[in-house]
Amino acid sequence: MSSKQDILGRIRAGIRERYEMPSLADLQATVFPDPLEAFITASLAAGSKVVEISPSSDINATVRELFPDAKVIASNLPEINIATINPDTVGSAQELNGTDVGIIRGSFGVAENGCFWIPQAMKEKAVCFISENLVILLPKTEIVNNMHEAYRRVNLGDYGYGTFISGPSKTADIAQTLVMGAQAARSVTVLLV
Template sequence: MTSRQRILDNIALARHDAEHPLPKVPLFDDKAATTDLVSQFTQAVINMGGEVAALEGQSLAELVDKKTKDAKIICSHVEEIKGNFPLTPDTQPTDLKDVDFGIVRASFAVAETGSLCLTDSNFGINTLGYLPQHLIVLVDPADILFNLHNAYQRPEWREHGYAVFHTGPSATADIEGILIHGAQGVRSLLVILQPRQA
């Protein structure tokens, strides 16, 4: 009998065919009830290079018009805002390469990291979150979760073919530490806090 076989036999003898339930992982959200989730989320987005805006007396259309006034091509996948580049069943992912602004609504957001959960339903076409020069994301303040532990409990991860956390605009640095925005994704991210329509 070889040493290898002896080791494998000992492993087989020591193996127990019993149920071993996974440990319960805590959510680490004991401070969630006393945390201002909107403020924490806003600060996290700013820290990642994004911007957060509230409507503050103006309409959603007015705010978006201000931000997109110089844009030629706007692709919106939200009912509240009409763009001039409609997504159709024939639209190919690469067709969005010349889009100036993409507009989507997040399924939810995470206060801890400033992350946005975007699914295939939010995008229409997945490249809407990456090929436009700028991205505007609508977030319902009621959909802001405390931390990533809470986020992974959400059904989006099981119910969609595609779901991703999007955190801030694209930022890439070379070995000399020169930071470049937009090399591998959107150059800017604007999150607009706006409740879902009933």
């Protein structure tokens, strides 16, 4: 406790002039004539695959078609009936290791950079990272222009965790060579519903 008061005391002693918070209302952030088209372009650039499907089509069949060799499929989504493991009911997060395909839901996408917001909606968030391939169900009507609009919509939910993801895990740490598939998902497929 004393460190806290000492630190705050030193800060107060050091501040000479208090600066005003700028207004952000006049910020002229980029908007797109067709946010969905911009989102798709940015997603592809970030390494995501994008598949548009009609609301009446069977998502399970689409996932099977995309990943014919997948054995372990993890999901807690009610519309997914091909899941072999459920991140809500596993005994430990470690059990999700070895997942070929994880299927999760995104709340909305961001046109300027191809990311989508994933609030934790499962007990073990490991499924979002540990799966070799990640499939995101995203409503195509829910695309915002930029991060300013995005952060007005961010909601972490009860688990108190959420993440923006754009494309597969990647690195350029060895000689600046871009490699897809560092520590988390090696491929990301956005299913626009």
